[in-house]
Each structure stands twice: as structure tokens, then as C-alpha cells.
Amino acid sequence: MAKTGATVEVTVGLSSCGIAAGAADVFSAFQREFKEKGVDARLRRTGCVGMCYREPIVDVVTSGGAKYTYGELTADRVGRVVEEHVVGGKPVDEWLVRAEGRELPDETYYDQQVRLVLRNAGVIDPESIDEYIDAGGYEALTKVIKEMSPDDVIEELKASGLRGRGGAGFPTGIKWDLAKKAPGEMKYVIVNADEGDPGAFMDRSILEGDPHSVLEGLAIAAYTIGAQEGYFYVRAEYPLAIKRLRIAIEDATERGFVGENILGSGFSFKVHIKEGAGAFVCGEETALIASIEGQRGMPRLRPPYPAVKGLWAKPTNNNNVETYANIPWIISNGAAAYAAYGTESSKGTKVFALAGKITRGGLVEVPMGLTIRQVIDEVGGGVPEGRSFKAVQLGGPSGGCVPVEFMDIPIDYESITKTGAIMGSGGMVVMDDSTCMVDIARFFLHFTQDESCGKCTFCRVGTKRMLEILERITAGEGREGDIELLEELGEKIISSSLCGLGQSAPNPVLTTIKYFRDEYEAHINEKRCPALSCKALITYDIDPDKCIGCTVCAKKCPVGAITGERKEAHTIDQDLCTKCDACRQACKFDAVTVR
């Protein structure tokens, strides 16, 4: 953000995860310090900066314009930063994670990133329309309304190569064209912000960090296809995103970017927010539409596609949050600039939520075509020390686990699909040698089985049967033939389900069987969990040579399974042990072993 005066500016990242790490307390601590000490500095809020592993994050921009980023800056550290840096002009070096002209380890976090969708996230105040406009906001909408016909917009999108970021990757220009050409007076546009994939937080971060960019993209879509009304379908679990979106809609209406007679053009567009009520299947567009209509969110057969017959049976365009957030950038900067990023078939950038067993987990945006290894190692800093990388889970419950041998494939829709996973909406959960792949398959099946709407028999019953088999394998009761049975059920569910949920539910199982069959076999044939993760197949012991009898483990054990005299080796009663791992974590002498 451009600086407004010669004062020092302090910006606190206030996204949900920042707040969870204590950023709201940090913000009030700065407020208090400034007031008490009469400090003349400007305090600002912003959204997700992306370095989630460093939350809470605070930027200090000096009167000279130099920017210093502090990480893990908890409220108790605020006083020193105010005194030494804001007032004294001397940065507190030990808490700095990024600063211009200095070589700090986190500098490399952004080296490979290209932030188009996240252009404003972590930069502007998401609750200020003025800051959005100052950053070039609503220029694209103005240009579209004043200078472009709907067909111009569609041609521009087709030339940009933008594909749907919700996961399936359907070309956005073609989708809009279908909805535009569909006959009908009344049309609708929808933002799918029902981010239900466990392990994904891209949409939340975009809405919390830059809600206007999505709203502007939606308004452009409405103008292009000829829609009069739009809906944001947002998970109710994202209260902060909903709050900031409401502010954005109110402010944009007041300034005339949405509402009646936009920019004097005669084009009117009304926007509503619908809070999802918790159903993963509503990520599927026909189910989402049924949910907005107030029904059970059950998918229906396509065609007719929503572009022809969607909400209230009218032509409807539905895109994901990230897709819409791309639109204003493409219109403002041109299709060619966008298509300069990426590969032959996948243009532009992709936002990923990097999480799991990774050193620098956060919200990242990289150009398509970067390899998975580059994202995990160069951006994410690899798996934490002492562990080895095993696989990365892409695409959530619809995706699959990509093993280490495919780490050098480029990130594009086709290459990822070839591995058996999918691009998905952008969840990237890293797994190391302590993660059991059979357990991960069970975890996802548990999720999809629970979320199956029940319409198609194969999805409803088949996922239940698959889950039962996986449960017995991880419980040490696997039988010969279970792997083949899982494969057969998986193939049948894929071919006999109506919607994407069922058609992709077996993917996490099939990919783990394909790449980690030995782990399944170890569970079934040897009753052994190679990752030492499945409770039924592991045993905790205390190594008498290492145990010094400090009694810490015995005190920690919640079931009283550990006994022993002080200063003498302790033992674990295997009948009582619940394998909660508390003793192993508590032992300072590595005396607790798992086998």
C-alpha cells in the first residue's frame, strides 16, 4: 500500500489463522502501546500474508519506506518492537523473518511465487474499499462496462487460457459463453465458496484477504452473461470471510460498483450471501444450486447443465472463488500477460494451501508448470528435519497421494491427472515416513462415506463397504483378497455414481494401493504398520537401558499403565496401554520405543 505520510506504519495480519495464533491480541497490544506512550504511528490491518507458519505476522514500514516483517510476534513481544523499532528506529533483529537488503531464511519463501490472485492479500486492508481502489480495484469492471462487449470479455478469457480453479479445470471462457448464449431473460451467477475439502483454505484466505477481487470478478461475469443476480455460497464455518464479504458488498453498492444502474450503464446487479449448512457434496454445482433453493443438497443428472438450466431453472454460471479472483487481473493486464505464465495446456498461476508435515506451511501461489518438488522444497522448505518425505496428497477426498518418484512432474491439470490424483482446488498436504498410507485412505473414505448424499447406491453402500474393509485392515484384521476387493469396489463406484463425489471417492484408496501396495500387504499379511501409526498394530515399551526412572512418563500416563520405582527402569502394562503416545512425547531420554 502506498504510504500516506511520513509516519511509521505497523500492519498486523488478521486472517482466521493469524487470529488463532493470537494476532487480535497483538493488534490491541499495539493500540494500547501507541496510546499509552503517545506514539505517532499508523496501525493497519490486513489479510493473510501467506506465511502461516510464522503467524502472528507484523510488518513495520519505516518513514523511509523500508519494510521489516516480524514473525511469531506474540502480544508479549509488542512492547519491545514499539520501543526499539517504531520509536527507536532500530529493528529487533532476532524476531525478523524478512527485511529488504538482508539475507533472512524466509526471503526464499516468495522467490518462486507469482502472486496474481493473491495480489492484494496481506497487502491491503480487506475491509477498506478505498485501499482496494487505490490498488487498481474496479478498474477492470469499469473497463468492461465502458469499453467492452460481453463477447470481448469472453474472447479475452478464452485467449487467457483460464480454467476453472475448483478442480475440474473446465475452460472459463467457454463456460461463460454457454451461459451467455443460453436463452432467457433472468440469469444468475454463483460463487462457490463452499470449501469443504479437508486440508484446503485457499478460498477462505482469498475472501478474508481480498473480498472485493472476487466480487469484482462476479460483477464482470454478471455483465458478460447477462445476469441480474448473484450468490456467494459460503461455508458457515468461515465467519470472518462472511463478515468481510458483507462489508465489501455494502461498500461496493454504496460506490455504485454493484446494485442499480452500475456506473450509469443501465446494467443492474444484486448480490446475496448464502451460508452453507455443512455438506461437502454441495461443492458439486447442481447440489449447490439445490441448496440455495432451500432443498437437500443432492446432485442431479447433467445435462441440462446449469449454464442452460440452473438456479430456479434459469441459466446460471457457477465458478470457484479463485477463478473469479483471477478475472479482474486478466481484464486489467490482458490475456497475453496471463498466458505468459504456465504450460501449454494450463495457463496462469495456482494457489495452494500447503500443510501437513512441512516446514513452511502456508498459502502460496505459483505459476503452473513449476514442479511439485519446487513447491514443497523451495517454497515450503521440505519436511521437518529428521523425517523423510513420503507423499503429497493433492485434491483432498477426490484426489490422491502422489509418491516421491513423481515429485518432478510439472503442476498442470493433465500431468497431475496422469498420476491418479487431481489438481483439485489446491489442498496440498505433505506426508512423511510417520504417516500410514492405509490410514490416510481410511481417513478419506470415512469422510466421503459420511458425506455421500445417498442418492446413488454404489456411492452410498460401496463407500461404506470400502470403509469397513479399510477399518479392519488398520485394526490388524485384514484378510487375503481385501486389496483386490477394494480395487473392484472402487472401480464400480467410479463407473456407477452420478456426481463428482462418488466418481472420485475411491481415488485416495486406489492411488495408495497403486503406489504403496507394500504397506497394505504389511498390514494384512504381517499385521504390521510400517509407519508405526495404526494403534492396533504397534506396541509401546520402555528401554530399561535408557530409562533413568525419572517417573515423568508414569505421571503423564492417563490410564496408569506405567509403573516403576523412582530411579529404576519403568514398565508398561500392555493390557492397560491405550497407545496415546503421551509417554513417548514426555520422555526426555528417548527411552520409550514403538514397534
Place this chain on the structure above:
Amino acid sequence: MENMVAQDERMAEYLEVADEVAAKYAGRRGSVIPVLQQVQERVGYLPPEVMKRIGERLGVPPAQIFGVASFYAQFRMAPVGKYVVKVCHGTACHVQGAGAITDALCDELGVADGATTEDGKFTVESVACLGCCSLAPVIMIEDNTYGRLTPDEARKIVREYGD
């Protein structure tokens, strides 16, 4: 006897809430879900009588109301504790030990996953992703999110709410 009178009075209050919320949405399409959401927000759960009343007011058969309410994870058919402890079981939390967090909380509060303590203070609930994956494992109580937890820290947090 006194108890039943109190219960009847409470139900009368709930029905009033249903009337009031439904009246705001009269004649609007697709209003079943927002009405259920707002009524639950104020009542705490959706008793059968309340769902029936909402159906009458919106002109929707009670079976359809129940169908919608039972379809979505957000809606509850039974009262919950004063504090609902939501334990995230998203992928990132799962691989970072969410199971141990649930076990510790259930042990601490003496309830099964999904159940409410006898004093009506806490409900432990496993939920799908809360979207704070980089802080895994995570729990949420009211609007407060707690991240990077160990089982012991999770116990401490609910103890603080208990005091």
C-alpha cells in the same frame, strides 16, 4: 411437575422464535435453510415441534423441513453444552495427531466424542476442516480457535473454560 411447566414455557419461547424468524422470510424463495440456521442460533437446536412450526409458517411440509435439517451437518436435533468444543479432523490435523486431541478431551471431560457432559457445560464434537491447516492440530470453542496443540494443552484450555 414444576419441571414440566418450565419445559412447556421454554417450548413456547422456542415457538415464538420460530414464528418471528419465519415471518421475516415470508414469501421468499429458498428460505428454509436460513430460517433453520437463525432459529438454531437462538434456540441452540431444532426440536421437532419447532421444525413443525417452521413448516407451517413457511408453507412447507414438515417432512421436507426435517429432510433438510437432517441432511446438513450444521443442524442439531438435540441440545448441546454451553461450550461446543470443535476438534478439527481435517487432513492436516489428522496427520498431526487430531485423534490424540479428541482422546485427551474426551478423557478430560469424561464424555464420548459427540456427547455432552452431565453438567451441560461441554459438548465434544469432531468436525471436518476448520481451514487453519498450518496451525494443526486445531480446536475451536465459540469463536476462538486454538492451534499447534498438544493433548495436554487441549486439556488445559477446556479446564480454563470450566472455571
